[in-house]
Amino acid sequence: MLNTRSPNAKVIEMVYTDFEYGDRLIKERDVARLMGVVPRTMMRWRKLGCGPKYVRLGNTLVAYRESDLREWQEKRTFSHSAEEVTAA
Template sequence: MTDGTKRASAGGARFVMSGEKIMTTGEAVPVPPLAVKPREAARILGLSPQTLANWRTLGRGPRYRRVSPGTVVYAVSDLQKWLDGLDDRAHGGGA
């Protein structure tokens, strides 16, 4: 196609991929990002961006990746793994 969209079918359903949305039967569905910048990662975790920056220098917090000399990103799956690994009892919650 010349408009930048890709068409595919699977199991009888037709999909059109365009940019960051997948459309099925005329309905657009947002595709979640695979990685986010520190500001968005901090928002997801309920922390300040400065806390994440401090933790990076201390080797704490969720795993991150440096994709260029001035750019750090967090894989959304790593944020979830890090949250899942927290011990609620150590933070005053849980049974």
């Protein structure tokens, strides 16, 4: 999901480096593109509290730490559907 160096990946615009964690911060629209969803879905997940942790950089600018995206993705990675049911 977060392979921004892939030759097939679209250009991803990095925002800042989070100095506290040493992580790259990725703009919401770019995270949505990487995940294959529209930015509105990211906003809905944020409102419902079911998406990855985010960083608010301004009134309208939201970004995500790479490490938080990896963690969120790992929590939703299963080897079979029965494993997914028991995790819920």
